[in-house]
Structure formats: structure tokens, C-alpha cells
Amino acid sequence: MKIGSNRAIKKIAKRLPPFLVTSYGYSETYTPGQVGTAVENTGCSSDYIDHAYAMFCDKASFNEVSSGNYEALHQEVADLCFSGNASFGFSDATAFSGDVGAGDCGGGGGD
Template structure:
């Protein structure tokens, strides 16, 4: 059972990384570059893409504010908790800084997608811990 849990965590981490790297480009192409997006914009962008479909709540928490996230998921039958999801993303990409902003996500995505970048580590947050709102 531990192996399955490890694999599930690995899949989730890979999905979060894919959202971090590829979703900003899609969102800005479809809705212009913004400080935040609606859950519907994030979900639609994922659904029309080849991005992982199983962890959309992580993308919504990454690109939407708490109020929009909670309004969107209040009717869902899933126990999504905004702070827990943001903490997971923060541990992976922002050195634990939970108050990262969409601008911070764009910075990581831009760094990962630049031709001069030799790769994209999973701890790509800025040295000051990000620039939350």
C-alpha cells in the first residue's frame, strides 16, 4: 500500500509541476495575463489541454484567490481545503511560502520555459519567498 501511496503522490507532484509550467501560457493566451483567474477559466483551460485532469483543484488554488476557490468548491462533494493545497504547492515550488501569487507562478513558468534555462527544479521560488498578495 505504501508503494501505491508513493505513486499517487508522485503523480500529484507531476501534475502540479505541469500546471506550474504549462498552464500560465495557456491562460494568458486564452484570457490575457492576469493577477488571478476564475476557477472556470482554469478548469476550461485544463480540460481543453493535454494537462493532467485529476488534480484540477491544485490548479484552481494556484491561479485563483481563496474566495473564488471556496465558492467554486462549496457545492462539490470533495473536501478540498485551500490552505492545504497551497501549502503542498508552496513546498514544491516556493520554499514553503504559501502566499505566493499568480505573478510568482508566471515567474517560475517563464524560468522553466526560457531557452536559456538548463532545466526547471522543483524548488524554483524566488529567494525572498515570493511576492504574495
């Protein structure tokens, strides 16, 4: 189960940045609506939408749409994709996605 959730979270981290930039322009944060649309349109699992919100929305926006723990989800993403750096920003996410350089935990294409 953990492997499946890790894969789903990495897929969000890889697929959403290019979609968000192409659709809405570059921003350090996005609205929950924009993130939700990105999850839908990139084929990512909506079961992990709270992780996507924690990755790409600010805390106040996250709290408007989720009853989850922002800090815990944000840290889970940081541990999985950004070597534990909870201060990751959108530029780090674009690097992880492969849009600008290579990600920290990747491997293989075709996710």
C-alpha cells in the same frame, strides 16, 4: 503515488500560466471556469483541478467550486514549486512556468 501527484501539480504550474495569459490576459487571479478550460486545453490531469484552483483562483472563488481545503492545497503547491512561499502570486507562477525566467523545481523539458 506521491511522485505522480507531484509531477501532475508541477505540470499544472508550468503549463497553465502561458495558456491563461494568452487566452485571458495577465491577472493575479482567474475564474474557476478559466482555470478549468486551461486544465482541459493543456493536457493536465483534471484529477488535480483543485490544486489548479488553489494556484490560480482567489479563496472565495475556490470555495465556490471545491470542498477541498484551500490553505492546505495552496501550501502543497507552495512547498512543491515555490520553496514553501505560500504568498506566491501569478508572477511567481509565470516565472516557474518558464515564461519569465526559470522555475524553482524543474528540470527537463517535454513534460
